[in-house]
Amino acid sequence: xxxxxxxxxxxxxxxxxxxxxxxxxxxxxxxxxxxxxxxxxxxxxxxxxxxxxxxxxxxxxxxxxxxxxxxxxxxxxxxxxxxxxxxxxxxxxxxxxxxxxxxxxxxxxxxxxxxxxxxxxxxxxxxxxxxxxxxxxxxxxxxxxxxxxxxxxxxxxxxxxxxxxxxxxxxxxxxxxxxxxxxxxxxxxxxxxxxxxxxxxxxxxxxxxxxxxxxxxxxxxxxxxxxxxxxxxxxxxxxxxxxxxxxxxxxxxxxxxxxxxxxxxxxxxxxxxxxxxxxxxxxxxxxxxxxxxxxxxxxxxxxxxxxxxxxxxxxxxxxxxxxxxxxxxxxxxxxxxxxxxxxxxxxxxxxxxxxxxxxxxxxxxxxxxxxxxxxxxxxxxxxxxxxxxxxxxxxxxxxxxxxxxxxxxxxxxxxxxxxxxxxxxxxxxxxxxx
Amino acid sequence: xxxxxxxxxxxxxxxxxxxxxxxxxxxxxxxxxxxxxxxxxxxxxxxxxxxxxxxxxxxxxxxxxxxxxxxxxxxxxxxxxxxxxxxxxxxxxxxxxxxxxxxxxxxxxxxxxxxxxxxxxxxxxxxxxxxxxxxxxxxxxxxxxxxxxxxxxxxxxxxxxxxxxxxxxxxxxxxxxxxxxxxxxxxxxxxxxxxxxxxxxxxxxxxxxxxxxxxxxxxxxxxxxxxxxxxxxxxxxxxxxxxxxxxxxxxxxxxxxxxxxxxxxxxxxxxx
Numbered sequence: 277x278x279x280x281x282x283x284x285x286x287x288x289x290x291x292x293x294x295x296x297x298x299x300x301x302x303x304x305x306x307x308x309x310x311x312x313x314x315x316x317x318x319x320x321x322x323x324x325x326x327x328x329x330x331x332x333x334x335x336x337x338x339x340x341x342x343x344x345x346x347x348x349x350x351x352x353x354x355x356x357x358x359x360x361x362x363x364x365x366x367x368x369x370x371x372x373x374x375x376x377x378x379x380x381x382x383x384x385x386x387x388x389x390x391x392x393x394x395x396x397x398x399x400x401x402x403x404x405x406x407x408x409x410x411x412x413x414x415x416x417x418x419x420x421x422x423x424x425x426x427x428x429x430x431x432x433x434x435x436x437x438x439x440x441x442x443x444x445x446x447x448x449x450x451x452x453x454x455x456x457x458x459x460x461x462x463x464x465x466x467x468x469x470x471x472x473x474x475x476x477x478x479x480x481x482x483x484x485x486x487x488x489x490x491x492x493x494x495x496x497x498x499x500x501x502x503x504x505x506x507x508x509x510x511x512x513x514x515x516x517x518x519x520x521x522x523x524x525x526x527x528x529x530x531x532x533x534x535x536x537x538x539x540x541x542x543x544x545x546x547x548x549x550x551x552x553x554x555x556x557x558x559x560x561x562x563x564x565x566x567x568x569x570x571x572x573x574x575x576x577x578x579x580x581x582x583x584x585x586x587x588x589x590x591x592x593x594x595x596x597x598x599x600x601x602x603x604x605x606x607x608x609x610x611x612x613x614x615x616x617x618x619x620x621x622x623x624x625x626x627x628x629x630x631x632x633x634x635x636x637x638x639x640x641x642x643x644x645x646x647x648x649x650x651x652x653x654x655x656x657x658x659x660x661x662x663x664x665x666x667x668x669x670x671x672x673x674x675x676x677x678x679x680x681x682x683x684x685x686x687x688x689x690x691x692x693x694x695x696x697x698x699x700x701x702x703x704x705x706x707x708x709x710x
Numbered sequence: 711x712x713x714x715x716x717x718x719x720x721x722x723x724x725x726x727x728x729x730x731x732x733x734x735x736x737x738x739x740x741x742x743x744x745x746x747x748x749x750x751x752x753x754x755x756x757x758x759x760x761x762x763x764x765x766x767x768x769x770x771x772x773x774x775x776x777x778x779x780x781x782x783x784x785x786x787x788x789x790x791x792x793x794x795x796x797x798x799x800x801x802x803x804x805x806x807x808x809x810x811x812x813x814x815x816x817x818x819x820x821x822x823x824x825x826x827x828x829x830x831x832x833x834x835x836x837x838x839x840x841x842x843x844x845x846x847x848x849x850x851x852x853x854x855x856x857x858x859x860x861x862x863x864x865x866x867x868x869x870x871x872x873x874x875x876x877x878x879x880x881x882x883x884x885x886x887x888x889x890x891x892x893x894x895x896x897x898x899x900x901x902x903x904x905x906x907x908x909x910x911x912x913x914x915x916x917x918x919x920x921x922x923x924x925x926x927x928x929x930x931x932x933x934x935x936x937x938x939x940x941x942x943x944x945x946x947x948x949x950x951x952x953x954x955x956x957x958x959x960x961x962x963x964x965x966x967x968x969x970x971x972x973x974x975x976x977x978x979x980x981x982x
Contacts, residue, residue: 429738429739430738435878436878447868449882450864450868450882450883451868451882451883451884452882452883452884453881453882453883453884453885545946545947545949546947546948546949546950546952547947547949548883548884548887548949548950565869568950568951568952569949569950569951571868571869573871577871580871581871
């Protein structure tokens, strides 16, 4: 029994090869069926996104990853040399570690990005639907999801925005908390401003005002946001209604100057004002940021925030790796216990423990017996254990000799509670998908 | 019995402060949740200790010495914080409140269980009402000051546009401003009422509501300070930065004068 993984990511292969692979990916269901028909494959997971491919399979201990590599190469139309250069193969611990890293987003181009976890979950769902999953894959995947969640909550790997528009939203939340009921004024129509505005709306911003030199453009943009168009000349008035201003016009001078901001702030009784200037050259006079209760960020400031956030994610990745090491160890312990020999030993110990316990409870009564009878009772208990265990143990040995022992081992461990002392049984029942 | 509950409360405050600290440094929200429960347990024990004192053999209102007053102050502050916590979900404030609670409780425990004899003028039912209201009012001002301090830190971090390592743990500016405002709005009338009740009592006990006693003068000065702050806020719109700064400074002045007053100035307004 063994886990093997074959894959390709942005580090192992150049874009041109990844493109070819991604195009060849095709339907996951078909691919799963093809792989599971390969000799030696007992369970399989197939993940294919635009930037990576990962195939995880449960195979007998005697098999190696060669045939999976051949499958991936054939699917992607890779030559033998390309397959050797661009595909990586991992086994057991290495495979599990890689899977944990992928799901946690450590292996991604953007450190800690959350989409990949969704894609891994979808790949597992697909495996469940196509019935290419089994005990080992279920357990591995559920462990993977748990690790990804743990890393997300215990490290800052997914904290803080790594794009300019998200950084703006995060700052807005640091200022206003809940964005619900807030008014956003969008000045100009840069692409990044539009994106930031959309993020703000998605986070609850209630009202959108749009000002543009061309009224038609303003009206169109306002319509797409479900907002209101404001004449360009009345930006000063719009300012006093706004909580957040995003400016990105092509103007060469300042569109919003200090006097306008100060006047607006006076009229809105010093309610907090967040100014985001993503235009180059700048739209908002820099001194406006010195006014109390006004927070001004231009494109460079936001970029700095993003750079710092990127760096901080890299630092958090070190902590994430430590968690992964710990979890790989935990998985290893479970995996090793799935072997038939330790299971038989544990089963026997459990029953003998029961017999010893009962004999001890009956000490007072046993003391009344003759020495010979006492021994006979003890012998009886041992003999019963041996008789009871004979068939199950024979069956376990036979099944595992045929390579199909895993479900039996897992069932015995579950039925007799053999994992209870060493480790708590894992949260979810492994046999159900999502 | 009251002492037992008091000690349990101190232990729970300490546990809560440790858990809040742990949660801040390791960024585990679950630890903060535990800390809040410790805080709640501390509050219950603390309430029980007051209750035991009140129903016990002495049967007195627990407001007769400076130590008991400090203890009541912590109790009120914790109660206010727990209500705020329910309303605003800003646990990080607890990390500022709980260490204060621990320190003040330790000071308050110095004279624990000592016999207290009440001077005759204090055996009026108005006195506990006066102390109770004043202490709750002051506790609200302290929380307002803590929220103000957090506001200033967060404001500084956002204005500076620098590396934002600590700002993540602090609540948003608007939430802090809201906490600040609510505490001021609640604290001011409560304190006003407390002073009013005190002056009625003073009239009966000392014959005059106003003595030109240093403590009375300062209290009036602080009352005017906060009245000014509230007026500016409501009428002119002192929000955010300026209000927070004023509140923090006012609180700092109050604390300095309270300590200095206790050490250097003679006052008739002192009974234990």
